[in-house]
Amino acid sequence: MSWEREPLFTKAKLYFEKAYDEDKEEPYFGLWCAMGLELLARAAISYVSPTLLAEPDREHQNLLHALGLGSVKSPRKSIATIYVLSLCQTLITDFTEANFKIASAIINRRNEEVHSGSAAFEEYPTQQWIAGFYRCCQILCEFQGESLNSLFGNDIEKEAELILTEVEESVIGKTKSLIAAHSKVFEGKDEEKKIELKEEAQKSSERLSYRGYHKVECPACKCPAAVFGEPYGKQNIENKEDEIIVRQSILPTKFSCTACELKLNGYSSLKAAEIGNHYTRRNVYSPEEYYDMINPDDSDTITERYNELNPPEDYGWSNE
Amino acid sequence: MTQNEINNLNENGFVELESGSSDNELIDIATKVGKIVPHPNGEMVFILTPKDENTAFKGTFSYDHGFGEFPLHTDTAFLKRPVRYLLLHMVDKSPCDTTIIPVKKVLENLSEYEMDVLKRAIYIVKTHKEQFYTSISFKEGSIEGFKYDPSCIFPFNKSAKEIEPKLKRIISEINLLDIKWTGNKTIILDNWKNLHGRKAVGNNYERKLKRIYINLL
Numbered sequence: 001m002s003w004e005r006e007p008l009f010t011k012a013k014l015y016f017e018k019a020y021d022e023d024k025e026e027p028y029f030g031l032w033c034a035m036g037l038e039l040l041a042r043a044a045i046s047y048v049s050p051t052l053l054a055e056p057d058r059e060h061q062n063l064l065h066a067l068g069l070g071s072v073k074s075p076r077k078s079i080a081t082i083y084v085l086s087l088c089q090t091l092i093t094d095f096t097e098a099n100f101k102i103a104s105a106i107i108n109r110r111n112e113e114v115h116s117g118s119a120a121f122e123e124y125p126t127q128q129w130i131a132g133f134y135r136c137c138q139i140l141c142e143f144q145g146e147s148l149n150s151l152f153g154n155d156i157e158k159e160a161e162l163i164l165t166e167v168e169e170s171v172i173g174k175t176k177s178l179i180a181a182h183s184k185v186f187e188g189k190d191e192e193k194k195i196e197l198k199e200e201a202q203k204s205s206e207r208l209s210y211r212g213y214h215k216v217e218c219p220a221c222k223c224p225a226a227v228f229g230e231p232y233g234k235q236n237i238e239n240k241e242d243e244i245i246v247r248q249s250i251l252p253t254k255f256s257c258t259a260c261e262l263k264l265n266g267y268s269s270l271k272a273a274e275i276g277n278h279y280t281r282r283n284v285y286s287p288e289e290y291y292d293m294i295n296p297d298d299s300d301t302i303t304e305r306y307n308e309l310n311p312p313e314d315y316g317w318s319n320e
Numbered sequence: 321m322t323q324n325e326i327n328n329l330n331e332n333g334f335v336e337l338e339s340g341s342s343d344n345e346l347i348d349i350a351t352k353v354g355k356i357v358p359h360p361n362g363e364m365v366f367i368l369t370p371k372d373e374n375t376a377f378k379g380t381f382s383y384d385h386g387f388g389e390f391p392l393h394t395d396t397a398f399l400k401r402p403v404r405y406l407l408l409h410m411v412d413k414s415p416c417d418t419t420i421i422p423v424k425k426v427l428e429n430l431s432e433y434e435m436d437v438l439k440r441a442i443y444i445v446k447t448h449k450e451q452f453y454t455s456i457s458f459k460e461g462s463i464e465g466f467k468y469d470p471s472c473i474f475p476f477n478k479s480a481k482e483i484e485p486k487l488k489r490i491i492s493e494i495n496l497l498d499i500k501w502t503g504n505k506t507i508i509l510d511n512w513k514n515l516h517g518r519k520a521v522g523n524n525y526e527r528k529l530k531r532i533y534i535n536l537l
Contacts, residue, residue: 004400007452014442014453017477145461153440 003050003066003078005144008043012036013151020156024130027113030121033133034110037103040140040151041084047144048091053078081107093232093278094139096253096267102132131167134160168268175264175272182220186260194259198223201259214250214279218257225257227275229267244290246283252276321352329353329405333422333513336499339506341411341530346506350407350532353508357403357533368529370416370521379448381518384471387525392421392491392515396533397469398447400454405534406509406516410501416524417498419517420509421491423466429490434483441480443473465512491515508534 002008019032045052054062055077062077064070079087085103088095106129112120134148138160141151148157186194198221205215205224213226229252236247255264255275270276287293294301321337329335339345343365350356350364359366376382381390396402408418430438438457445454456473458465467473468487475484498519499507509516521527 002400002450002452006400006458007454010442010453010455013440013455014477017440017442145459150439150459154436 003042003046003053005043005046005050008039008046009144009146009151012039012043015039016152016156020152024126027119027121030106030124030126030129031110031113034106034113037133037136038081038084038107038110040137041081041088041103042078044092044140044144045084045087052087053084055079088140089230090232092139092143093249093251094143095136096251097230098253098266099132099136099139102129103136105129106133131163134164135167138164168272171266171268172272175269178262178264179220179273182257182260182262186221194221197221197259201225201257204258212281212283214252214281216255216275218260218262219273219275220262221257221260223257223259225255225259225262227252227270227279228254228256229279231281242286244285244287246285246290248281248283250279250281252279321349326352329508329510333424333510334420334507336505336507338504339409340504341409343530346407346409346530346532349506349508350534353405353407354534354536357535359533364532366531368531370525370527379472381471387521389520390518391470392419392496392517393469393471394467394515395511397467398445398472400452401460402465402467403511403533404536406511407506407530407532407534408499408509409506409530410503411528411530412526413503414501414524414527414529416521416527417500417519418507418529419496419498419519420514421494421496421516423513423515425494426487426490426515427466429494430486434486437479437483438487440477441475441483442477443480444476445473447472463512466515467512468515 013036015032015036019029019036022029022032042053049066051063051066054066056062057077059074061070061074065074065076070076082104085100085107088103089097089100105124109120109124112118137151138148141147148160151157152160186197189197201218201223205213205226208226209215213228216225216227217223218225229250231248232251233249238245238247251267252270252275253265253267255262255270255273257263264270264273264275267276288295294305296302325335325337337349339349347356347364356364358364370387371380371382373383373386376386381393385391394402395406427435427438439455441456443454443456445452453476454467454473456467458467468491470488475481496517499505
């Protein structure tokens, strides 16, 4: 079993070649694409290290295989695809939850196709997943220093780019219309109401900023609003004398404005609204909080923790 | 090894230098280029001697070609990542040349269409241990490499089957650079940028070639 990047990427190319030998409306197109996508995701993880593809086991036999030191007698087992996709989300900044969902959906269809009698891809038409599929392929390729061209060749790359551009333009169009509509409604309100909403929005965004949200100006009504997102990359931890500061990079994926009620979902929409800048979330913990320690003078917490670990027999019975 | 010689290696993919023959001297040169990759038996310096078809191990060039000419190939092409550099040193003078062609010259002979076919070509590596898919034209970061060895890498998809005869023809038609082993000579070869082979041994059965594999640090 080979977990190195290059053979995995090459095999993904081969499976996509098989896919494009089929008509796009045929279920085999979806099946080959799903299998190619899985290999492409594994190649991306292997780019970080082939050891990440080894299923953890007590004797580290799989890890030894990944390091090229495994015994011929011991079988090799790689991690399940769902964990591969989770790792992609953890390690690849651009591989957002939306990409995770579409990749999982395609690969689940592949499971249904090969593990059951269902015609899984007949029920899942290509047009429903092709754009998301190309986007996942683009992200996974770029992460490992490849491109849609090196994966698919000139013709399919052109088609993929066209579909991705159309999707992007469509997202931009929809986002701009949404912003314009909310702006119009907000502007239609009387001045007193606008001031009141702006003040409430200011308070709300202040409160949210303490809960990990990031303050931005609403693209529709220009009131203070907040974005929220998905963490990526490693945490930057700073140990001070009596506090621990944790900084984490965030990719914004959700926006909400309390003043004009504009809501946007997905990094593409936020990017289209020009509020997609990545930001850093800063959390300050006491050493007790961070290391989950208990102050020996805090008898209430000690009792609470003891009861959690050794619940009394009547625990919960006195609840109303 | 001087900085000038290292620059030569980086620019031309190949450098010839004068040196002694002791293992220590050769190891010293190799470590200036990169990290030595030991032979699976642990030896840093491996000695290659001519063998006939009957005494050679299966899967080696000697098994297939004996004392005859060795075809042009990439060393360790059976690995997922072939070694980057080869240091070769002939202990005594030898009339049996090592032959080289730069990959650049092979690729220059391909049309734009053929280059595209090459990029789409998928080969299969078959060894006694494993089989895996590979591209003979590969990229690692910004470095482009090429691996070719008809004894263990075989065309698999349509593009590979289309380009293989063309590659074979080009490789057979390019003028070879003959390395004359005149004594005290060491060569270092970029294994990703050159193919190499060996002329027929003739009567030079005592030919002893020292080889060190080197990867970048």
